[in-house]
Amino acid sequence: xxxxxxxxxxxxxxxxxxxxxxxxxxxxxxxxxxxxxxxxxxxxxxxxxxxxxxxxxxxxxxxxxxxxxxxxxxxxxxxxxxxxxxxxxxxxxxxxxxxxxxxxxxxxxxxxxxxxxxxxxxxxxxxxxxxxxxxxxxxxxxxxxxxxxxxxxxxxxxxxxxxxxxxxxxxxxxxxxxxxxxxxxxxxxxxxxxxxxxxxxxxxxxxxxxxxxxxxxxxxxxxxxxxxxxxxxxxxxxxxxxxxxxxxxxxxxxxxxxxxxxxxxxxxxxxxxxxxxxxxxxxxxxxxxxxxxxxxxxxxxxxxxxxxxxxxxxxxxxxxxxxxxxxxxxxxxxxxxxxxxxxxxxxxxxxxxxxxxxxxxxxxxxxxxxxxxxxxxxxxxxxxxxxxx
Amino acid sequence: xxxxxxxxxxxxxxxxxxxxxxxxxxxxxxxxxxxxxxxxxxxxxxxxxxxxxxxxxxxxxxxxxxxxxxxxxxxxxxxxxxxxxxxxxxxxxxxxxxxxxxxxxxxxxxxxxxxxxxxxxxxxxxxxxxxxxxxxxxxxxxxxxxxxxxxxxxxxxxxxxxxxxxxxxxxxxxxxxxxxxxxxxxxxxxxxxxxxxxxxxxxxxxxxxxxxxxxxxxxxxxxxxxxxxxxxxxxxxxxxxxxxxxxxxxxxxxxxxxxxxxxxxxxxxxxxxxxxxxxxxxxxxxxxxxxxxxxxxxxxxxxx
Numbered sequence: 002x003x004x005x006x007x008x009x010x011x012x013x014x015x016x017x018x019x020x021x022x023x024x025x026x027x028x029x030x031x032x033x034x035x036x037x038x039x040x041x042x043x044x045x046x047x048x049x050x051x052x053x054x055x056x057x058x059x060x061x062x063x064x065x066x067x068x069x070x071x072x073x074x075x076x077x078x079x080x081x082x083x084x085x086x087x088x089x090x091x092x093x094x095x096x097x098x099x100x101x102x103x104x105x106x107x108x109x110x111x112x113x114x115x116x117x118x119x120x121x122x123x124x125x126x127x128x129x130x131x132x133x134x135x136x137x138x139x140x141x142x143x144x145x146x147x148x149x150x151x152x153x154x155x156x157x158x159x160x161x162x163x164x165x166x167x168x169x170x171x172x173x174x175x176x177x178x179x180x181x182x183x184x185x186x187x188x189x190x191x192x193x194x195x196x197x198x199x200x201x202x203x204x205x206x207x208x209x210x211x212x213x214x215x216x217x218x219x220x221x222x223x224x225x226x227x228x229x230x231x232x233x234x235x236x237x238x239x240x241x242x243x244x245x246x247x248x249x250x251x252x253x254x255x256x257x258x259x260x261x262x263x264x265x266x267x268x269x270x271x272x273x274x275x276x277x278x279x280x281x282x283x284x285x286x287x288x289x290x291x292x293x294x295x296x297x298x299x300x301x302x303x304x305x306x307x308x309x310x311x312x313x314x315x316x317x318x319x320x321x322x323x324x325x326x327x328x329x330x331x332x333x334x335x336x337x338x339x340x341x342x343x344x345x346x347x348x349x350x351x352x353x354x355x356x357x358x359x360x361x362x363x364x365x366x367x368x369x370x371x372x373x374x375x376x377x378x379x380x381x382x383x384x385x386x387x388x389x390x
Numbered sequence: 391x392x393x394x395x396x397x398x399x400x401x402x403x404x405x406x407x408x409x410x411x412x413x414x415x416x417x418x419x420x421x422x423x424x425x426x427x428x429x430x431x432x433x434x435x436x437x438x439x440x441x442x443x444x445x446x447x448x449x450x451x452x453x454x455x456x457x458x459x460x461x462x463x464x465x466x467x468x469x470x471x472x473x474x475x476x477x478x479x480x481x482x483x484x485x486x487x488x489x490x491x492x493x494x495x496x497x498x499x500x501x502x503x504x505x506x507x508x509x510x511x512x513x514x515x516x517x518x519x520x521x522x523x524x525x526x527x528x529x530x531x532x533x534x535x536x537x538x539x540x541x542x543x544x545x546x547x548x549x550x551x552x553x554x555x556x557x558x559x560x561x562x563x564x565x566x567x568x569x570x571x572x573x574x575x576x577x578x579x580x581x582x583x584x585x586x587x588x589x590x591x592x593x594x595x596x597x598x599x600x601x602x603x604x605x606x607x608x609x610x611x612x613x614x615x616x617x618x619x620x621x622x623x624x625x626x627x628x629x630x631x632x633x634x635x636x637x638x639x640x641x642x643x644x645x646x647x648x649x650x651x652x653x654x655x656x657x658x659x660x661x662x663x664x665x666x667x668x669x670x671x672x673x674x675x676x677x678x679x680x681x682x683x684x685x686x687x688x689x690x691x692x693x694x
Binding site: 084087088091114183189232233235236237238240244247248251252253379382383385386387389390 | 451457469473475476478479537541542543544559561562640641643644645646648653656657662663
C-alpha cells in the first residue's frame with residue numbers, strides 16, 4: 002500500500018516535471034498544488050486542529066485562549082528538525098495534519114513535494130503589517146502564490162568572547178583565521194555551508210557567488226574546501242544551542258556562528274559575550290505556518306494563522322522562544338511584555354537590516370537563472386559529512 | 391522420543407481431554423506450539439527488519455523531495471567504498487571500539503579477579519554494588535558528567551593546574567571519546583569476566599601449585615585460558631555498544647569524531663536519505679557477524 006503510494010507520487014512528480022519542461026522550454030518547476038484554489042473566506046471552525054511544530058511554538062499560554070475562543074482543539078506534534086517535519090508530512094499519505102511550522106530549508110521540499118497548498122493572505126488581517134520581506138519571501142512564495150504565512154525569524158550571528166576579542170570582529174574571516182585555531186565553533190548542520198558561501202561571495206568575488214544557496218559545482222567545491230581548512234580550527238561543531246552555550250561558558254570556544262538565543266542566554270548568565278552581523282551579512286532562518294494539502298480542518302487552520310499573526314501572540318512567542326516577529330506592530334507588544342526586548346531581538350530594524358540576511362532555503366538543482374547547474378541539498382548533506390570527517 | 395511415545399499404552403478415556411492426549415502422543419506438536427510465538431516474533435520483527443534494511447539499501451531517493459525511489463542499484467555501496475571519508479569514519483569507529491574493548495579488558499580483569507577470588511563475601515557484595523551503581527544513572531547524565539570533567543575549565547584541568555602542571559586539553563577530542571566509552575561500558579566487561587573467573591575450579595589452581603607452578607604461571611596457563619570466554623563475552627558488549635553509539639560522539643567528540651551511527655542518524659534525520667542510511671547500517675551488522683563468529687569459536691557463548 003505505502004510502497005505503491007510512494008511510487009505513484011514519484012511517477013506523478015516525474016511526469017509533472019517532464020511536462021513543464023517540454024511546454025515552457027525553461028526548467029522552471031511548477032509546484033503540484035499551484036492550481037488549487039485557496040479559501041475565499043474563513044468559515045466556522047471544525048473543532049480540531051492538528052499541528053506539526055517546533056517545540057515551544059504551540060505553548061499552552063497562547064494555545065488555551067485560542068481553543069476557548071474558536072472551539073478548535075489543538076493537537077500539536079513536536080518535531081526536532083526541519084527534516085523530521087518533512088518526513089512527518091510526507092509519510093502516512095498526509096491527511097492527518099493541518100499545518101506545519103516549517104523553516105525555510107524545508108519549505109521548498111514540502112511545496113514541490115505537493116505536501117502543502119496555497120494560502121490566501123487576504124484572510125489574514127495582520128498580513129498588511131508584516132515586514133515587507135516576509136510577505137513574499139522566496140522560501141514560501143513562488144510565482145506570487147503563498148504556500149504559507151510567515152511567522153518568526155532570526156539571524157545567524159557571529160558570537161564572540163569580549164575578553165578575547167577586545168575589538169568586535171567585523172568580518173566572518175575571524176572564523177577562518179588560523180590565529181583562532183582550537184577556539185572556533187560552528188553549527189553542526191549541512192546548511193552551515195551557506196555561511197561559508199556567503200563569506201566567499203564577498204572575499205572571493207571572482208567565484209561569482211550571488212546566492213549562498215545556489216552554488217555551481219566550482220563555487221560549491223571552493224566552499225567545501227574552505228570549510229575543510231576551517232575544520233582544523235574547530236573545537237567542536239555545536240549540535241544544539243545548549244552545547245554552544247556551555248562551550249562559551251567553559252572557555253572551549255571564543256568565536257563562532259550562533260543564534261541570538263545563545264547570546265541572550267549567555268549574557269543572562271553573566272558570560273563576557275557579544276554578537277554582531279559582520280560586513281558580509283549573515284544567513285538566517287524564517288519559519289512559516291504552511292497548510293497541508295489534505296488538511297482536514299482548513300477553517301481552524303486559518304483561524305490559527307490569524308491568531309498567531311496578531312501583534313500580541315507574535316510578541317509572546319518571540320519572547321518565549323528568542324526570535325523575531327514578522328509583524329512590525331509586535332514591537333510595542335514586546336516592549337510592554339519585556340522592556341528593551343524589541344531592540345534586543347532586532348524587531349525594530351528597518352528593511353535594510355533584513356536585506357542583509359540571507360534566509361535559509363532548500364538548495365535545488367535549478368539555479369535562479371533557470372539552468373540546472375546548482376548543487377542540490379542531498380549533496381550538501383554528504384559534503385557536510387566529508388567536511389566534518 | 392516419538393517412537394517411544396507411540397509404544398506406550400493409550401490412556402483410558404482419552405477423548406475427554408483430546409488436546410492433552412494429542413500433545414502427549416505428539417511431543418513435537420507441543421514444542422511447536424510453545425516455540426511459535428517467540429520464533430514468529432524473532433522472524434517477523436528481527437529478521438524481517440534486517441531483510442527490509444538490506445533491500446532498502448539498494449534503493450535510492452529523489453534528490454529534491456527526498457522520497458524513496460524503488461530502483462535497484464548499488465550506488466549507495468559504491469559511494470561508501472569510493473568516498474574516502476566513509477572509510478575514515480568506519481575505520482575510526484572500529485578502531486575506537488577495539489581500543490575501548492582492550493582498555494576495558496585490561497581494567498576489568500584484575501578487578502573481576504579480586505572480586506571473584508580474593509574479596510570476602512561482604513566486600514564482594516559491596517564491589518558488585520559499586521560496579522552496578524553507575525548503571526542506575528542515566529547514560530546522558532554520565533556523559534555530561536564527563537564533559538564537566540574534561541572541558542577547558544573542568545575538573546581535570548583545574549586539578550592539573552593546582553599542582554602546577556600544564557592543562558590537558560582533551561575535551562572534545564577522540565581521546566575524550568575513548569575515556570568516556572571505556573568508563574561507560576566497563577560494567578559490561580567486569581560482570582562476564584567475574585562470572586568466568588568464579589567458575590575456575592579451585593582444584594585446578596591447587597593442582598597447578600602442587601606441580602610447582604608459581605602464581606604468575608598459574609594465572610597465565612590456568613586462570614587466563616579458563617577466563618578467556620568470559621572476557622570475550624564481555625568484549626561483545628563493549629565492542630558492539632561502542633560500534634553502534636552515536637550520542638557520545640555528538641556530546642564529547644570534537645571536529646573529526648564522526649561515527650557510523652552519526653552518519654546513519656544524519657542521513658535519516660537530516661537528509662531523509664533512508665536508503666543510504668540502510669546501506670551504512672549494514673556495515674556494523676557485517677562487522678558484528680564476523681565478531682560473533684570469532685567469539686563463538688573462542689567459546690564466549692558458553693560463558694554468557
